[in-house]
Amino acid sequence: MDAKFSIDDPEAYLARIRELLDVRMRDNLRRRNHTLGVARTAAELAETYGVDPFLAEAAGLLHDWDKVLPDGELMARAAQYGIRVAGSPIHAVPLLHGPVAAHELPELFPELPAPVFQAVARHTVGATDMTPLDMVVFIADAIEPMRCGAYADDLRARVGACDLQRLFFDCFTQGLVYVMQTGRYLYPTALDIYNSYALSCAGKKG
Numbered sequence: 154m155d156a157k158f159s160i161d162d163p164e165a166y167l168a169r170i171r172e173l174l175d176v177r178m179r180d181n182l183r184r185r186n187h188t189l190g191v192a193r194t195a196a197e198l199a200e201t202y203g204v205d206p207f208l209a210e211a212a213g214l215l216h217d218w219d220k221v222l223p224d225g226e227l228m229a230r231a232a233q234y235g236i237r238v239a240g241s242p243i244h245a246v247p248l249l250h251g252p253v254a255a256h257e258l259p260e261l262f263p264e265l266p267a268p269v270f271q272a273v274a275r276h277t278v279g280a281t282d283m284t285p286l287d288m289v290v291f292i293a294d295a296i297e298p299m300r301c302g303a304y305a306d307d308l309r310a311r312v313g314a315c316d317l318q319r320l321f322f323d324c325f326t327q328g329l330v331y332v333m334q335t336g337r338y339l340y341p342t343a344l345d346i347y348n349s350y351a352l353s354c355a356g357k358k359g
């Protein structure tokens with residue numbers, strides 16, 4: 154980011170990221186609008202659940218930064234950075250834009266702290282030890298206003314009515330159900346993540 158932009162002025166910093174996004178996503182208005190929706194939703198979730206709204210909005214704005222790249226380029230960059238993917242590399246390509254961007258963004262936005270980049274990395278793959286910021290960005294990606302369907306409506310209706318971990322677990326589970334119902338490839342670590350949160354949410358009612 155240009156030297157004159159500092160996170161000491163969060164609004165100006167976020168506005169500058171939006172300007173850069175407009176250029177990066179100029180060929181895909183829908184993706185740009187999705188990104189802006191995720192950022193706004195992440196900031197709202199952050200306010201609700203006591204997470205830093207600036208970091209949430211910044212991560213939301215940056216989460217799909219590398220989704221503009223073609224599959225071959227994503228695979229090449231993942232190999233170059235030593236990003237490991239479980240299971241079939243070809244079928245894991247849709248997940249790569251998170252970890253690849255997390256590798257590249259610190260150089261472009263050195264003012265932002267590491268948790269922002271971790272949240273970007275984990276918005277596609279998840280993890281067994283998601284931080285509240287990771288969860289906020291993951292959920293925001295699934296429930297931003299452009300997401301349609303009963304599952305998104307259900308999750309949106311529960312914001313603030315259940316704890317953040319429960320909301321994340323239900324959001325993650327909805328994703329798994331969708332993957333299986335539509336016969337898509339299930340990323341192997343998804344089962345570990347599911348089981349980890351199933352055990353940790355067991356007995357909790359949100």
Ligand SMILES: [Fe+2]
Nearest residue numbers: 216217220277
């Ligand atoms: Fe994404």
Ligand SMILES: [Fe+2]
Nearest residue numbers: 191216217294
């Ligand atoms: Fe997204």
